[in-house]
Amino acid sequence: MSQMSLALCSSKITKIFGDGSSHALPVLQGIDLRIEKGASWVVLGRSGVGKSVLLKILLGLLPMTSGDTLVDGLSVRDRAHRHSYLSYFGMLFQGGALFDSMTILGNIVFALTERGVSRAQAIEIAHEKLAAVGLGERRVSSLFPSELSGGMKKRAALARAIALDPKILLFDEPTTGLDSITSSKIAYLLRDTVQTLGATAITITHDLVTARVLADRICLLEDGRIAWQGTQAELETTDNPQMIDLLKAAQGERAS
């Protein structure tokens, strides 16, 4: 595969927290990702395994210990081109990360003006994106985050993440904390949004149901490494013991 058809290419990412002493915590121990443009990847893994750390490293919010990530030839390590690098990404944070003191509309307008968009244009884009995620009514866009349900918060955060039509969308546990019906609605909304934008998506989740809705390709993060990766069809027939454990655990959750 040529480098040009890749949206994002990570090589040998490691992350060790601590000072290299006996207290050092090796979280990532050599992660390679070659994500094609337009693909939707899901990184699965149990909680505490390093999924959020990986996303923060891809964005450059956390420094990696060694390795690199390239997007269109730009390295995440290149501080001089930080702004251009970040402009490729839209990020949906785990908790939504909306400002409580601003309305939904205000949150999106603020994010846009921070990135140099004029106020008038920001308002126009905010209305358009809120409509795209099903929050188009004026009554809703003038609500504050504390007045929204969990699903509506996710929608609002998604509207902000797509405000500048990013080429790569990152979703951190997008359905965690939602009831199963809302969770599935949000997963389908994310899938449709990614398709409409023609974006590349990287989702991290511990939830197999979400993974099945969103993924072209699934990988399993375990012990700091990608323990398994494959398509949905390959998931159904895998004999990888770690993946089988996760499939069994998910079945148990549904049965209970």
Ligand SMILES: Nc1ncnc2c1ncn2[C@@H]1O[C@H](COP(=O)(O)OP(=O)(O)O)[C@@H](O)[C@H]1O
């Ligand atoms: N800033 C930090 N300093 C030290 N340890 C951290 C930091 N951020 C995360 N960790 C540790 O890294 C591990 C992975 O965390 P995280 O990526 O948040 O897990 P998850 O897979 O649930 O998203 C955890 O053991 C966590 O305690």
Ligand SMILES: [Mg+2]
């Ligand atoms: Mg996490």
